[in-house]
Amino acid sequence: MATLKLTKKNFKKVIEENNFVIVDFWAPWCEPCVEFTPIFTAASEKYKDIVFGMVDIEENPEIGEYFQVEKIPGLLVIREQAGIHTQIGQIGTPAFDEIIKWAKEYDMSTVRDYYGKEAKDEFKVAQGK
Numbered sequence: 001m002a003t004l005k006l007t008k009k010n011f012k013k014v015i016e017e018n019n020f021v022i023v024d025f026w027a028p029w030c031e032p033c034v035e036f037t038p039i040f041t042a043a044s045e046k047y048k049d050i051v052f053g054m055v056d057i058e059e060n061p062e063i064g065e066y067f068q069v070e071k072i073p074g075l076l077v078i079r080e081q082a083g084i085h086t087q088i089g090q091i092g093t094p095a096f097d098e099i100i101k102w103a104k105e106y107d108m109s110t111v112r113d114y115y116g117k118e119a120k121d122e123f124k125v126a127q128g129k
Contacts (some may be wrong), residue, residue: 003044006053018051025074027058032090033073078105082111
């Protein structure tokens, strides 16, 4: 799958409709970002079960601000709509492959339990309990 251009219009939908998304925060003036793009693109071809999306923080500053992106290049690994890892700075293919391997093996039960408890607590508050 080719990398997606993530924008304010499609970001939320992509995250909600896909269980595993890796986001690359970048800018065209950032040399390390531009150097990482072929690595990111190659990974998108290698790992067909993951959605790879790129956010140009110049064109979409709201997304970068929401995720408090202060330095680029920056990666955000999202599984089941939860951010499970961030990576700041330039990395090579071996390191990126290790991040992907770790993320694929990450036990999401803790995250699911947390969100399940949070939803129950919100329900109790709404019910006045």
